[in-house]
Amino acid sequence: MGGDFGPRVTVGAAKQAIEQIPAIELVLVGDRDKLRHQIEQYGLADDQRVRVHHASEVVDMDELPALALKKKKDSSMRVAIDLVKSGEVQACVSAGNTGALMATSKFVLKTIRGISRPAICTELPGVQGPTHMLDLGANLECSPEHLAEFALMGSILVQSVENIRNPSVGLLNIGSEEVKGNESIKRAAQLIAASGVNYYGFVEGDDIYKGTVDVIVTDGFVGNVSLKTGEGLAALVSHVLQSEFKRNFITRLGALCAMPVLKAVRRKLDPRRYNGASLLGLNGIVVKSHGSADISSFMNAIRIAAIEIENDVPSRISSAIEAHLDQPVEVVT
Amino acid sequence: MGGDFGPRVTVGAAKQAIEQIPAIELVLVGDRDKLRHQIEQYGLADDQRVRVHHASEVVDMDELPALALKKKKDSSMRVAIDLVKSGEVQACVSAGNTGALMATSKFVLKTIRGISRPAICTELPGVQGPTHMLDLGANLECSPEHLAEFALMGSILVQSVENIRNPSVGLLNIGSEEVKGNESIKRAAQLIAASGVNYYGFVEGDDIYKGTVDVIVTDGFVGNVSLKTGEGLAALVSHVLQSEFKRNFITRLGALCAMPVLKAVRRKLDPRRYNGASLLGLNGIVVKSHGSADISSFMNAIRIAAIEIENDVPSRISSAIEAHLDQPVEVVT
Numbered sequence: 283m284g285g286d287f288g289p290r291v292t293v294g295a296a297k298q299a300i301e302q303i304p305a306i307e308l309v310l311v312g313d314r315d316k317l318r319h320q321i322e323q324y325g326l327a328d329d330q331r332v333r334v335h336h337a338s339e340v341v342d343m344d345e346l347p348a349l350a351l352k353k354k355k356d357s358s359m360r361v362a363i364d365l366v367k368s369g370e371v372q373a374c375v376s377a378g379n380t381g382a383l384m385a386t387s388k389f390v391l392k393t394i395r396g397i398s399r400p401a402i403c404t405e406l407p408g409v410q411g412p413t414h415m416l417d418l419g420a421n422l423e424c425s426p427e428h429l430a431e432f433a434l435m436g437s438i439l440v441q442s443v444e445n446i447r448n449p450s451v452g453l454l455n456i457g458s459e460e461v462k463g464n465e466s467i468k469r470a471a472q473l474i475a476a477s478g479v480n481y482y483g484f485v486e487g488d489d490i491y492k493g494t495v496d497v498i499v500t501d502g503f504v505g506n507v508s509l510k511t512g513e514g515l516a517a518l519v520s521h522v523l524q525s526e527f528k529r530n531f532i533t534r535l536g537a538l539c540a541m542p543v544l545k546a547v548r549r550k551l552d553p554r555r556y557n558g559a560s561l562l563g564l565n566g567i568v569v570k571s572h573g574s575a576d577i578s579s580f581m582n583a584i585r586i587a588a589i590e591i592e593n594d595v596p597s598r599i600s601s602a603i604e605a606h607l608d609q610p611v612e613v614v615t
Numbered sequence: 616m617g618g619d620f621g622p623r624v625t626v627g628a629a630k631q632a633i634e635q636i637p638a639i640e641l642v643l644v645g646d647r648d649k650l651r652h653q654i655e656q657y658g659l660a661d662d663q664r665v666r667v668h669h670a671s672e673v674v675d676m677d678e679l680p681a682l683a684l685k686k687k688k689d690s691s692m693r694v695a696i697d698l699v700k701s702g703e704v705q706a707c708v709s710a711g712n713t714g715a716l717m718a719t720s721k722f723v724l725k726t727i728r729g730i731s732r733p734a735i736c737t738e739l740p741g742v743q744g745p746t747h748m749l750d751l752g753a754n755l756e757c758s759p760e761h762l763a764e765f766a767l768m769g770s771i772l773v774q775s776v777e778n779i780r781n782p783s784v785g786l787l788n789i790g791s792e793e794v795k796g797n798e799s800i801k802r803a804a805q806l807i808a809a810s811g812v813n814y815y816g817f818v819e820g821d822d823i824y825k826g827t828v829d830v831i832v833t834d835g836f837v838g839n840v841s842l843k844t845g846e847g848l849a850a851l852v853s854h855v856l857q858s859e860f861k862r863n864f865i866t867r868l869g870a871l872c873a874m875p876v877l878k879a880v881r882r883k884l885d886p887r888r889y890n891g892a893s894l895l896g897l898n899g900i901v902v903k904s905h906g907s908a909d910i911s912s913f914m915n916a917i918r919i920a921a922i923e924i925e926n927d928v929p930s931r932i933s934s935a936i937e938a939h940l941d942q943p944v945e946v947v948t
Contacts, residue, residue: 344792409854419789422797456752456839459677463836464755487843491851503796504840506789507833510820511841512848518824519852521742522883526876533876540873543859543866550855 285377285573285580286343289313292377293320295580300331302581303588307331309371312358313338337361343573347381351389359383363390366566373567373587375558377575383568384420384561391566394596396603399424400563401432401502402570403439405556406512408493414440414449415490415498418559419506426470429453429499433474433481434606435562435599436497442593443586449496452485454504460484474499477606513553520548554579558586565596618710618906618913619676622646625710626653628913633664635914636921640664642704645673645691670694673711676906680714684722692716696723699899706900706920708891710908716901717753717894724899727929729936732757733896734765734835735903736772738889739845741826747773747782748823748831751892752839759803762786762832766807766814767939768895768932769830775926776919782829785818787837793817807832810939846886853881887912891919898929 285291289312296308310317314336318327326332337358341350354360359382362374367390376383384400393400403416416436421428433451440449453471455463460471462484475481482495487508490498500508523544527537537544549555553572557579561568567590571583618624622645629641643650647669651660659665672690674683687693692715695707700723709716717733726733736749749769754761766784773782786804788796793804795817808814815828820841823831833841856877860870870877882888886905890912894901900923904916 407851409851422789454840456755456836487840487845488847488850490844491847500840503789504837507787507820507837508840508844511823511844512820514821514824515845515848516852517821518740518742519849519880519884522880523876526879526883527873529876529879536873536876538872540860540869540876543856543862543869543873546859546862547852547855550859551852 285571285575287574287576289316289320291575291577291580293317293324293326294577295575295584296332297324297326298577298581299584299588300326300329303585306584306588307333308584309333309335309362309365311335311337311362311365312340335361335365341379341382343379345379345382347379347385350379350382351385360386360390363387363566363568366568367391372591373569375569375571375580375583375587377571377573377580377583380419380570383570387561387564387566387568391564391568394563394565394600394603396607397431397435397563397599398428399431400561401435402505402559403432403436403562404509404559405443406490406509407551407556408491410493411496412444412556413490413493413495413498414443415500415505415509416562417500417502417505418509419502420561421502423503424501426466426473429467429470429501430473430477431563431603432499433479433497434477434602436499437479438598438602439560439562439590439595440496442595442598443589444496446496448480450482451479451497451499452482452489452495454490454498454500454508455484455486458484458486470499516551516553555582558583560586560590560595562595563599565600567591567596618904618908620907620909622649622653624908624910624913626650626657626659627910628917629665630657630659631910631914632917632921633659633662636918639917639921640666641917642666642668642695642698644668644670644695644698646670668694668698674715676712678712678715680712680718683712683715684718693719693723696720696899696901699901700724705924706902708902708904708913708916708920710904710906710913710916713752713903716903720894720897720899720901724897724901727896727898727933727936729940730764730768730896730932731761732764733894734768735838735892736765736769736895737842737892738776739823739842740884740889741824743826744829745777745889746823746826746828746831747776748833748838748842749895750833750835750838751842752835753894754835756836757834759799759806762800762803762834763806763810764896764936765832766812766830767810767935769832770812771931771935772893772895772923772928773829775928775931776922777829779829781813783815784812784830784832785815785822785828787820787823787831787833787841788817789819791817791819803832849884849886888915891916893919893923893928895928896932898933900924900929 734750
């Protein structure tokens, strides 16, 4: 029910998912009548792989997470996560309020033993290939231990989603030399290097879109600012391109000639292609779609959830952290 | 002498500055012979407004700031800052090692009374107009008090450079609502609001390139990552544009038609247009150019220094902070 466009987008994406992902079955959680209407519109009424689970409430996009958790026990978000908990479904995909989704997921599903805090992770495009970055806003302040857990979780997600056996992990810093940064980040570097992931070293802000490494680890404040900085700059480039092409008759003609290429560029860099952020570290799979997602980008979030189910990402994170906990780690300080 | 290209660029920029900035006089600090050679190349040998001050050493781009400060007392950087200290020149512009420039400037010029830490500030393009952001890497961890000082300094710089009477100041956070962020950032918001600057409120990463406010305040870690994230994304967009236009004959033809517009876009967003970061909070004017600056972008850094001289930015910062120190500030906590 969530997101800026509600069931029109989510049910439309459900139809695409049914067509494109062979084994998938979908439970649409929310207002029965509204969902039924869209299901008929999309010709899914007789599809055995789609069913509706009624929920009478909706969490608002700007609602305080703690309040949503406390007051809206029959919200579509809460009910969907309850279904993950009970094992009736294997994953929840939501375009709703991020804070409420994280708070509710933590409360209902609980954090994996050995993981201190769940984190939010998404894919971003890069010159040398995509990068996954975490955390993107769930944890504003992170200890070195938290960052080391993020490195482990990000690494396992990329193994599953990208099918890379030994993903490289970089720690975001303000310089790539070992002497850079404060004591906390140097300690995090030691912990990550000792944790068994394929640690690359420090990376800088420009390495994100270079695609220097497969996984970039940072705290939720920096991750969130960096992600949104990229969104802002992309919007600026698009704005300047449009206004320059509209300048006069000649430039409009130029725009016409260049249109197929510009469309291809936009497609390649379209954030919707990368839509779907994984809430990692929970006893269950939860994928957050951008609130403004359209059908094909919400479909991408469903696709990510399906891959996480196939690879049983929570169990793999759990096994990795258990193995890590069993092993005494020696870090020279 | 500094930067990736040395005197070829700096002397070339000096020639442009002499031509374009009426009252300016330039002292070129560095190896006498190398500078003389370039000065002759650029036809500046008889110009009364250009003279050379010999310095026998050069700080390397990757030299440790503390070592450079201790060992290279006759480096071009150190000598140039000494000239600011002695009053022989009114500003220093350098494309050299940022850390060494900040450390040497702090050591020689000292920090303005009432300012705890100098900060680095630069202009960035935005949809609604440019923004100045600080700090960009001098201070990794900042207290609320530091951030409030940055707000004051950034505000005075923008008053001078952009000629905006009452610049709006935003505090970078992971949400614009007042409840967002940790206690430290909420406290910083209170201090900034009480400091007499035109406080806008919290801004997010995407507000940087939207140009939502005139000044954005953040700590040096976040500022540096955000700045470099933007550089990385700009490089990715440029890379994808180029590779798409080169795809086949038709797209190459499209590129040809669109070339004037693409060049205009590049010009508008060119980071070199915004080259020149001010080291604020020192008893003297120091402007840092990007190491890879070419002649016209180094010229821009000289232009910024000239405007700061004209407006006597250090004195204005000093007066503002003194006025602020005299005034008892009441902040409700």
